[in-house]
Amino acid sequence: MQPPPFEGGGCYEGCMMQTLWLLLIEQGWGAAILRGTLVTIVVGLLGMLIGLAFAIPFALARWTKIAALSQVVLGYTLLVRSIPGLLVIYLLFFGSVESVDAIATFFGFQEAAKNAYGFIMGVASIAIISCAYSVEVLRGALQAIPTGLLEASKSLSLPRGVVYMKIIAPLMFRYALPGLNNVWQSTIKDTSLVSVVGLEEVMRLSSIAAGTTRSPLFFYVIAGCVFLAITGVSQISFTYLESRLGRGFKVS
Amino acid sequence: MDLSLIEMALPLLWKGVHTTLIIGFFGMVIGLPLGIALALARLSSIRWVVAASSTYSAVFRGTPLLVQIFILYYGLGQLGAVRHNPILWWLIGNSLHCAILAVVLNTIAYTSEIFRGGFLAVPRGMIEAARASGMSPWVTLHRIHFPLALRQAFPAYANEIAILVKESSLASTITVLEITGYAKRLMSETFAIIEVFVLASIFYLAINLIALSLAGWLERRLATPDGRTRRK
Numbered sequence: 001m002q003p004p005p006f007e008g009g010g011c012y013e014g015c016m017m018q019t020l021w022l023l024l025i026e027q028g029w030g031a032a033i034l035r036g037t038l039v040t041i042v043v044g045l046l047g048m049l050i051g052l053a054f055a056i057p058f059a060l061a062r063w064t065k066i067a068a069l070s071q072v073v074l075g076y077t078l079l080v081r082s083i084p085g086l087l088v089i090y091l092l093f094f095g096s097v098e099s100v101d102a103i104a105t106f107f108g109f110q111e112a113a114k115n116a117y118g119f120i121m122g123v124a125s126i127a128i129i130s131c132a133y134s135v136e137v138l139r140g141a142l143q144a145i146p147t148g149l150l151e152a153s154k155s156l157s158l159p160r161g162v163v164y165m166k167i168i169a170p171l172m173f174r175y176a177l178p179g180l181n182n183v184w185q186s187t188i189k190d191t192s193l194v195s196v197v198g199l200e201e202v203m204r205l206s207s208i209a210a211g212t213t214r215s216p217l218f219f220y221v222i223a224g225c226v227f228l229a230i231t232g233v234s235q236i237s238f239t240y241l242e243s244r245l246g247r248g249f250k251v252s
Numbered sequence: 253m254d255l256s257l258i259e260m261a262l263p264l265l266w267k268g269v270h271t272t273l274i275i276g277f278f279g280m281v282i283g284l285p286l287g288i289a290l291a292l293a294r295l296s297s298i299r300w301v302v303a304a305s306s307t308y309s310a311v312f313r314g315t316p317l318l319v320q321i322f323i324l325y326y327g328l329g330q331l332g333a334v335r336h337n338p339i340l341w342w343l344i345g346n347s348l349h350c351a352i353l354a355v356v357l358n359t360i361a362y363t364s365e366i367f368r369g370g371f372l373a374v375p376r377g378m379i380e381a382a383r384a385s386g387m388s389p390w391v392t393l394h395r396i397h398f399p400l401a402l403r404q405a406f407p408a409y410a411n412e413i414a415i416l417v418k419e420s421s422l423a424s425t426i427t428v429l430e431i432t433g434y435a436k437r438l439m440s441e442t443f444a445i446i447e448v449f450v451l452a453s454i455f456y457l458a459i460n461l462i463a464l465s466l467a468g469w470l471e472r473r474l475a476t477p478d479g480r481t482r483r484k
Contacts, residue, residue, distance in 0.1 A: 079453060079457070082418070082453075082456055082457050083418065083452070083453045083456045083457070084418040084420075084421030084422075084432055084456065085418070085421075086421045086424065086425075087432050087435060087449065087452055087453065087456070090432070090435065090436055090439055090445075091445060091449045094439045094440065094445045095445040095446060095449075098443075189315070189316035189317075190316070192316040192318045192319060193316075193318060193422075195318070196318075196425060203316070203318060203319065210322075210326060214330075215330075216322070216323075216326035216327045216330055217323065217326075217327030217328065217330060217331065220319060220322045220323040220326065220327045221323060221327065223319050223322075224311075224315040224319045224320070224323060227315045227316055227319060228310075228311065228314045231313075231314040231315075232314065
């Protein structure tokens with residue numbers, strides 16, 4: 001590797017503030033990175049929620065041991081959890097680029113497709129990855145539900161819907177929350193991988209900024225700070241949620 | 253599946269396996285002792301040591317490895333001080349070395365978290381008993397505290413090794429050709445996306461399977477005669 005020669009060696013405090021101002025405000029990289037942060041959060045949240053929406057039935061299928069579905073879900077979680085997220089992303093992006101192009105050309109909305117494509121595929125790959133981890137967490141939570149409670153609800157001959165909504169679901173989420181916190185933290189970090197295939201989230205925009213302004217250290221550190229802020233805020237929210245969902249169950 | 257494709261892809265991916273294993277190996281061999289040291293630092297009674305080590309762990313666990321690799325490779329690689337220092341340039345300037353460095357720094361943070369939990373799970377009474385029977389703090393650490401913590405933390409650490417192997421794939425973003433790097437190249441050259449994906453996945457699954465069964469064997473070796481390896 002032969003990076004460009006180092007520039008701006010003798011930069012001191014006043015000059016540094018000036019450079020910061022120039023880079024972030026006048027050249028507009030600050031706004032670009034904020035926009036990227038927003039994309040990161042949206043991709044992360046959508047991916048996590050879609051993943052969770054699929055993970056709940058999958059985990060139930062594994063828990064109740066529905067014959068074929070349980071095996072398929074097991075294979076899926078095993079596969080996705082043992083290969084790198086980057087590989088999943090490459091599969092989705094490279095694997096679909098031709099067909100999407102063909103469909104878009106056929107219906108004549110190439111431009112719109114190009115813009116939306118990265119976003120949709122980004123969300124899809126993040127969802128596929130986070131879903132696999134969520135299934136494991138939810139399955140563990142379901143197994144942690146005391147069988148006595150389930151037997152009691154059965155002996156009261158509660159309707160199945162009531163058992164699922166009033167007993168299984170609340171307990172499952174209470175037990176699963178710490179694990180889901182972990183899944184979310186790694187999901188939001190995984191969104192940075194989508195930058196490799198060109199989705200303009202915070203990492204991608206930092207790369208562009210780093211390339212154009214030739215100050216990679218500065219912009220990658222900013223990207224790092226953005227992620228630190230996101231994970232920090234979500235840690236606080238999860239701690240709050242945990243205390244809410246666990247109310248009345250304080251172990252002292 | 254096309255046979256000639258396999259003939260072409262397998263040797264390349266196999267070369268990638270070597271690189272993946274090299275990164276994983278160094279991550280483990282350097283990361284484990286330093287991770288344990290960091291865990292001890294986080295549990296020490298000196299305030300600034302705790303603050304520094306906790307900050308390190310929080311920063312490296314709170315940011316994606318991709319960001320860390322880019323900061324090291326592109327960010328620090330640009331600084332004159334790094335470029336003119338032969339040792340630092342040896343570490344940062346070579347993409348494989350830099351990837352190993354990033355993976356090591358990252359895994360240290362996670363390993364410290366795992367072992368911190370392990371050390372905290374050692375019953376206080378055991379430590380007090382050891383101290384009461386006249387063991388020095390050092391002897392207590394390596395005869396009582398450490399063996400018990402290791403047994404407690406081992407299953408989680410085995411999991412961390414599996415994560416390490418997966419995380420090594422990010423080396424491909426700084427031009428290191430390991431499994432994922434070769435897979436990407438093959439995908440864009442042959443357009444046989446699914447086939448290459450399947451082959452690469454098989455390699456990762458095999459590595460994980462071997463690593464996890466080795467870990468399982470070690471876990472049984474570490475177990476107490478009554479077979480209790482975990483808490484509860």
